[in-house]
Amino acid sequence: xxxxxxxxxxxxxxxxxxxxxxxxxxxxxxxxxxxxxxxxxxxxxxxxxxxxxxxxxxxxxxxxxxxxxxxxxxxxxxxxxxxxxxxxxxxxxxxxxxxxxxxxxxxxxxxxxxxxxxxxxxxxxxxxxxxxxxxxxxxxxxxxxxxxxxxxxxxxxxxxxxxxxxxxxxxxxxxxxxxxxxxxxxxxxxxxxxxxxxxxxxxxxxxxxxxxxxxxxxxxxxxxxxxxxxxxxxxxxxxxxxxxxxxxxxxxxxxxxxxxxxxxxxxxxxxxxxxxxxxxxxxxxxxxxxxxxxxxxxxxxxxxxxxxxxxxxxxxxxxxxxxxxxxxxxxxxxxxxxxxxxxxxxxxxxxxxxxxxxxxxxxxxxxxxxxxxxxxxxxxxxxxxxxxxxxxxxxxxxxxxxxxxxxxxxxxxxxxxxxxxxxxxxxxxxxxxxxxxxxxxxxxxxxxxxxxxxxxxxxxxxxxxxxxxxxxxxxxxxxxxxxxxxx
Amino acid sequence: xxxxxxxxxxxxxxxxxxxxxxxxxxxxxxxxxxxxxxxxxxxxxxxxxxxxxxxxxxxxxxxxxxxxxxxxxxxxxxxxxxxxxxxxxxxxxxxxxxxxxxxxxxxxxxxxxxxxxxxxxxxxxxxxxxxxxxxxxxxxxxxxxxxxxxxxxxxxxxxxxxxxxxx
Amino acid sequence: xxxxxxxxxxxxxxxxxxxxxxxxxxxxxxxxxxxxxxxxxxxxxxxxxxxxxxxxxxxxxxxxxxxxxxxxxxxxxxxxxxxxxxxxxxxxxxxxxxxxxxxxxxxxxxxxxxxxxxxxxxxxxxxxxxxxxxxxxxxxxxxxxxxxxxxxxxxxxxxxxxxxxxxxxxxxxxxxxxxxxxxxxxxxxxxxxxxxxxxxxxxxxxxxxxxxxxxxxxxxxxxxxx
Numbered sequence: 001x002x003x004x005x006x007x008x009x010x011x012x013x014x015x016x017x018x019x020x021x022x023x024x025x026x027x028x029x030x031x032x033x034x035x036x037x038x039x040x041x042x043x044x045x046x047x048x049x050x051x052x053x054x055x056x057x058x059x060x061x062x063x064x065x066x067x068x069x070x071x072x073x074x075x076x077x078x079x080x081x082x083x084x085x086x087x088x089x090x091x092x093x094x095x096x097x098x099x100x101x102x103x104x105x106x107x108x109x110x111x112x113x114x115x116x117x118x119x120x121x122x123x124x125x126x127x128x129x130x131x132x133x134x135x136x137x138x139x140x141x142x143x144x145x146x147x148x149x150x151x152x153x154x155x156x157x158x159x160x161x162x163x164x165x166x167x168x169x170x171x172x173x174x175x176x177x178x179x180x181x182x183x184x185x186x187x188x189x190x191x192x193x194x195x196x197x198x199x200x201x202x203x204x205x206x207x208x209x210x211x212x213x214x215x216x217x218x219x220x221x222x223x224x225x226x227x228x229x230x231x232x233x234x235x236x237x238x239x240x241x242x243x244x245x246x247x248x249x250x251x252x253x254x255x256x257x258x259x260x261x262x263x264x265x266x267x268x269x270x271x272x273x274x275x276x277x278x279x280x281x282x283x284x285x286x287x288x289x290x291x292x293x294x295x296x297x298x299x300x301x302x303x304x305x306x307x308x309x310x311x312x313x314x315x316x317x318x319x320x321x322x323x324x325x326x327x328x329x330x331x332x333x334x335x336x337x338x339x340x341x342x343x344x345x346x347x348x349x350x351x352x353x354x355x356x357x358x359x360x361x362x363x364x365x366x367x368x369x370x371x372x373x374x375x376x377x378x379x380x381x382x383x384x385x386x387x388x389x390x391x392x393x394x395x396x397x398x399x400x401x402x403x404x405x406x407x408x409x410x411x412x413x414x415x416x417x418x419x420x421x422x423x424x425x426x427x428x429x430x431x432x433x434x435x436x437x438x439x440x441x442x443x444x445x446x447x448x449x450x451x452x453x454x455x456x457x458x459x460x461x462x463x464x465x466x467x468x469x470x471x472x473x474x475x476x477x478x479x480x481x482x483x484x485x486x487x
Numbered sequence: 488x489x490x491x492x493x494x495x496x497x498x499x500x501x502x503x504x505x506x507x508x509x510x511x512x513x514x515x516x517x518x519x520x521x522x523x524x525x526x527x528x529x530x531x532x533x534x535x536x537x538x539x540x541x542x543x544x545x546x547x548x549x550x551x552x553x554x555x556x557x558x559x560x561x562x563x564x565x566x567x568x569x570x571x572x573x574x575x576x577x578x579x580x581x582x583x584x585x586x587x588x589x590x591x592x593x594x595x596x597x598x599x600x601x602x603x604x605x606x607x608x609x610x611x612x613x614x615x616x617x618x619x620x621x622x623x624x625x626x627x628x629x630x631x632x633x634x635x636x637x638x639x640x641x642x643x644x645x646x647x648x649x650x651x652x653x654x
Numbered sequence: 655x656x657x658x659x660x661x662x663x664x665x666x667x668x669x670x671x672x673x674x675x676x677x678x679x680x681x682x683x684x685x686x687x688x689x690x691x692x693x694x695x696x697x698x699x700x701x702x703x704x705x706x707x708x709x710x711x712x713x714x715x716x717x718x719x720x721x722x723x724x725x726x727x728x729x730x731x732x733x734x735x736x737x738x739x740x741x742x743x744x745x746x747x748x749x750x751x752x753x754x755x756x757x758x759x760x761x762x763x764x765x766x767x768x769x770x771x772x773x774x775x776x777x778x779x780x781x782x783x784x785x786x787x788x789x790x791x792x793x794x795x796x797x798x799x800x801x802x803x804x805x806x807x808x809x810x811x812x813x814x815x816x817x818x819x820x821x822x823x824x825x826x827x828x829x830x831x832x833x834x835x836x837x838x839x840x841x842x843x844x845x846x847x848x849x850x851x852x853x854x855x856x857x858x859x860x861x862x863x864x865x866x867x868x869x870x871x872x873x874x875x876x877x878x879x880x
Contacts, residue, residue, distance in 0.1 A: 041513065049521045056525035063529055064539075064549045064574050093541045094578025114518050119545055122524045128516040136513040140521075146529040148536065148548065149632055155529060156547030169513055176512075272734065276756035277666030280674045283759050287677075311756050318734075329738060333827050333843035334872045340828075343839035364872065369828060373840035 009205065010198045017194035018187060025186050029179035037172050041128075044083055044168055045138060049124050051082040052142045052161045061144065064093070065157055071097040077159060086163040091115075092156055107139070107162050114141045114160075122154040128165070136165040204232040208239060220247035265321035271314045278307045309442075316444040320428065323451040330368045330455060332487055337363040337395055337406065344376045354389040355380060363397055365406050366484040371452040375460070378445040379410040379477050387412025387474045397483060404483040406458075412474040416464035425462045426450045456485040536628035537566040538621045539579035546620060548628070549574050559626045560597045563605055566625040567591035582618035584609045602635040602647050603627070611640030624650035656770055659700035660684040661691035661717060662732060663709050667755065671704070674759030680766070688712035695721055702766055705749070706732045707740045715743050722748035728769040728808045745848035750809035751835060752845070768836035769808060783818065786880045788857060788866060790818055799857055809834065810853045813846075817867060817877040826874040850875060 007015070055077040062069065070090045078088035078099025089107050090097040098107070114127045118141035126140045144157040207224055214222040222243060224236040282304040289297035322328045338359035345351045376393075383391040394409040417425060424430045429443040453460040458481020465476045535557065536548040549570070554561030569585035586594065586608060594608020605626050614622075623636040627650045635647035658680045662668040665686070672682045683698050685691035688709045695703065703721060707714035718729055731744045731752040741752055753765050783790045789798040795811055797804045806814065812834050817825065825833075827843040835845060850867055858864050868876055 037513075045521070053522065053525045057527060060528040060530065062531075064547070064577050064579060066573060066576060092577055093547065095576075111518075116543075117518045117520070118524075119543065121520070123520050124522040124524055125518050125520045127518045128513065130515050136515070141518075143524040144527045145524045146527055146532050148529075148532055149628065149630075151632060152524070152526065153548065154524070154545070155527065156541060156545065157527075159525075165513055172513055272756060273664050274666055277664070277668075277670035279756040280667065280670030280759050280762070283674060284677055308758075315756075331738075331842055331844055334874070335826065335828055340839065343828075347838055347840075366872075369840040370842065 010202055013198040013201060014191070014194045017197060018190060021190040021194070022183075022187055025183040029183055033175050033179055036175055040168050040171050041165075044163075044165065045126055045128075047083045048081075048086070048138055048161065048163055049126055049140050049142070051080070052077065052086075052088075052140050052159065053124055055080050056142055056144055056159055061146070061155060061157065063155060065095060065155075067095055067097065070095050070157070073097075073157075074099045074159070077161075081161065081163060084163050084167060086161040089160040089162065091158050091160070107160060109137050109162055110139055110141075110160050114139060115158075117141065118143050118158055119154075122152075136169055138163045138165050201232070204236060208236065211239065211243075215243055215246070220250055261321060261324045264317060265325065268314050268317040268321060271310075272318065275307065275311050275314055279311050282307050313442040313444075316442040316448060319448055320444055320451070323448075323455070328451070328455055330485060330487055331370070332366050332485060333369050334364055334366050335369055335372075337365050340365075340369060340372060341376060341393060341395060341408075344373050345380070347373075348377060348381070350380060350384070354384065355391045355393060358392070358394045360395060360397075363395065363406070363483075367406075367456060367481070368452075368485070371455065375449040375452050375479065376408070376410075378449040379479070382445060383410055383412035383414075383475065383477075387414030389413065398480075402482075406479075406481055406483045408479040409476055410479075411465055411476040414474040416473060417462060417475045419464075422462060422464075426460070453479055453481055456481040458482065458485075534629070535562040535565060536625065537562060538624045538628075539570050539574055539581050540617055540621065542578050542580070544617060546617070546624060547579055548624075549579065558597070558629055559603055559605065560595055562625045562628050563595050563597070563607075563622065564588065564591040566621060567595065581621060582615050583621050597626070602637060603630070604637045604639055604644075606639045607641075609640055610642035611638045611645050612642050614638075614640075614645075619645065619648065620651065623648050626650075655679045655681050656701045656766070657681045657683070657698060658702050658704060658766065659691065659694055659698055660704045661688065661709065661714070662704070662706040663687065664706075667706075667732075671759070671762060675763065675766075678759065678763050680763075688714070688717040691717055692720055695725065695727070700727060702770060703727055703729045704732055704753075704762070704766075705729055705744075707737060707744055708734075715740065715747050718744055718747040718749050722807070726805060726807050730765055730769060741842075742844060742848065745845060746851070748807055748852065750807055750849075752842075764836070771836075785818060785821070785866065785878065788818075790815065797857070804856050806856060807852070809845075809849050810856070813849050814853060814857070814867075817875060821878045821880075822876055824870045824873050824876045830874065846875070 056073075059073050059076060061073070070092055074088050074090040074097040078086065081088075087107070088099040089110065109129050109131050111127060111129060114125060117125050122143040122145050124140065124142050126138060128136060128138055130136050138161075140161045140163070142159045142161070144155045144159065145152045146155055147153075204224075204227070211222045211224050220243065223240050226233050226236045226240070285300040285304045289300045292300070319328075338361055341357060341359055342351070345355055345357070380391055380393070390413055392409075392411045394407075394411070396407050398405045398407050426446050426449075428447045430446075431443065450460045458479060461478050461480075463476050463478070465473055531550040531552055535551040535554045537551050538546040538548055541547050551562060551565035554565045557564065566581070566583060567586045568588050568591065569581055570579050590608055594606070596606040598604040598606070603626055605622065607622070611619075619638060622638055626636050627634055632650055635649055637647040638645040658675055660668060660672055660675075660682055662671065662684065663686055668684045668686065672684045675682050683694055683700070685694050688711050691703075691705070692712075694700075705714050705717060709717065712720075714731060718731070721727065721729060728751075729749045731741065731749045732755055733741055733744070733752050734755050744752065750769050751765055753762055781791075781793065783792065787800050789801070791797070792815060795815075797806055797811060797814060813830065816830065816834050827846040828839050828841070830846050831837040831841045831843070832839055835841070837845070850869075854864055854867055857866055865880065866877060868878070870876055
């Protein structure tokens with residue numbers, strides 16, 4: 001659409017409907033009115049002209065006329081006006097006579113055009129005129145002819161009848177009034193079918209919009225009720241088919257993904273039991289290795305160390321699987337944030353000059369302490385491993401419309417994260433440095449951290465700090481979650 | 488969808504002539520001819536007629552009972568007498584020289600061949616068209632109007648003409 | 655050396671854990687099913703039970719309940735992380751602590767020692783204290799209500815002793831986990847909550863609200879004020 005109408009579909013539909021109704025009403029009324037008006041006038045005019053002719057034909061004239069004879073004729077004809085009383089004027093040469101008792105013997109509404117028409121061309125003629133007050137009159141000119149020498153010949157006498165058309169005027173006015181009174185309520189009444197029609201068109205449109213929104217929100221089983229067999233029903237059917245196809249392919253994709261995840265979970269689960277047994281005896285290997293020959297001892301220590309790593313990896317995989325299966329839940333507790341951060345660092349022996357903290361006192365948060373510890377340990381461990389000391393931890397609270405937020409920033413002093421790596425930093429098993437094929441972590445640390453933060457209803461983001469005056473220009477991970485997590 | 492609302496000009500174009508055609512009330516008209524004129528009975532309609540001129544320039548017949556038997560010549564003599572008192576009261580005049588009855592009796596002669604030739608005792612070249620029509624119609628008032636009349640004055644003879652008073 | 659009864663259906667874990675603990679000087683008897691474990695509880699008279707929650711036949715929670723009917727022996731559950739519901743049910747059934755598998759022997763032994771430590775660290779307090787209807791004997795590690803001795807599991811009496819040593823002082827759950835259970839700070843607060851519920855059930859008057867162990871919303875628990 002080249003231009004967008006400024007009103008809604010409903011308004012436009014109703015307006016269009018009313019416009020059509022108005023055009024129909026007005027044109028019908030107008031044509032009827034025209035027809036009726038012309039019928040009324042023609043009737044009156046024809047009656048008046050033929051009456052004047054008939055009346056005039058009953059008189060006998062003696063030529064040349066004198067004033068008395070002209071007055072007699074005028075009086076006689078003037079009494080018999082039809083369909084309404086008229087005033088008759090007679091003209092012969094310079095003689096003038098009028099049937100009116102008072103006033104001029106010459107009418108002021110007769111036009112010279114009518115006079116010259118009837119005198120040069122002796123036939124009956126009429127003309128509708130208005131006087132200076134706008135009142136309509138019918139003026140009729142009727143020349144008197146006689147049969148002379150086998151031909152009709154003008155006697156020179158002409159009778160003019162002047163008839164007011166006030167009755168016709170009233171009739172016509174009444175018709176206009178009736179048309180107006182009929183059209184306005186008619187238009188008002190046609191609002192009702194207009195609304196109904198708009199509704200019947202708009203309801204499917206509204207349904208469809210709602211369905212499309214639902215579909216967009218992921219409710220793929222959304223369908224529209226198909227009513228009738230019109231274009232909208234066809235559209236609804238197409239929508240349903242499309243939604244069905246979409247649902248099917250999404251279901252297939254999800255099924256495939258779920259299978260893959262179940263497989264990973266199953267594998268981890270199956271690995272866990274033997275690992276539990278192995279892990280319990282690694283110490284035995286470590287202790288006894290000293291009494292064996294160096295090669296065997298080296299082999300045993302390797303097995304012991306790798307078993308430990310494997311156990312961590314399997315645990316992390318299990319953890320991720322639980323997130324994927326949405327089986328992870330929060331065990332919330334009220335904690336002092338500064339204390340919690342301090343304990344995390346202390347437990348991992350990071351409470352030295354490698355990590356500096358900026359912890360406001362007395363900030364209490366409701367969170368899952370174990371998951372918070374996992375997140376923080378991952379972030380700090382990551383900063384120490386891939387960035388460089390000193391690592392700075394900042395904790396603050398921030399007001400937000402839906403409740404206060406807890407913001408934790410972990411910044412390192414390393415070179416930062418390469419821009420092309422940044423979008424993938426939370427991907428599973430993502431290795432920023434291809435050369436470092438195996439790191440100390442499982443490769444799931446940041447992914448698990450992200451999931452843990454999400455579980456708290458928060459966000460975890462990575463960025464590079466601008467090179468500041470304090471020399472910090474490394475990676476900055478920002479954790480932003482509600483101060484009070486919802487269970 | 489092409490809603491009329493989107494094309495207000497179209498809608499207006501549709502409505503405007505419609506509304507114009509239905510202007511309210513009774514409008515004046517021009518002169519409309521409507522049927523024949525009224526045919527009245529006129530006394531002595533079959534006799535001799537002299538045609539006089541109304542102030543607005545039309546010919547009006549006036550019976551000449553004294554010359555009913557005189558044929559075309561009598562009629563013309565009647566015309567040359569000029570309008571009588573009744574005619575003058577009605578404002579009728581003549582464009583033909585009034586010679587008086589004696590001069591007319593002596594000076595008017597009618598010859599009938601395939602047409603009427605009316606000899607007149609005055610020059611005819613200077614007659615105005617109304618005057619010529621008066622003479623022609625008066626001459627033909629008792630004879631077949633299909634005759635042509637040639638007016639022959641003291642100076643010249645005018646081309647033959649027919650009376651156009653009757654219809 | 656402590657006698658430890660290990661009830662675990664998986665042979666590799668059973669043997670691995672038993673081996674590890676034996677090397678550290680524990681006397682270990684292992685059972686593969688709940689029924690066998692219950693029989694050994696009577697015969698072996700263990701000082702501590704390591705109980706796997708996922709057992710064939712009667713499961714770990716039922717075994718825990720059956721042991722608690724007759725004995726106050728410390729019980730540590732062996733669980734996998736994610737078996738959250740089972741952990742809660744096990745704690746409600748009277749278990750004192752739990753260990754998430756897989757775990758190194760050092761971890762398991764630390765838990766065992768912590769549970770077996772009979773006395774919380776409350777210096778300078780001896781003799782019988784009276785708090786309302788409760789008579790707490792810190793030396794004898796017994797608690798009586800209205801003169802009637804109460805049967806409290808090891809974690810329950812340790813919690814009560816710790817809280818009552820400093821009446822009206824508020825302890826957060828994490829603090830209690832550290833001092834009573836000797837867990838790390840970030841451990842599972844449900845251990846505390848379940849233990850408090852069990853303790854209240856035994857010492858509080860059910861007709862009224864908690865009187866001795868009171869909840870301080872947003873912080874934790876305190877003893878009294880009475």
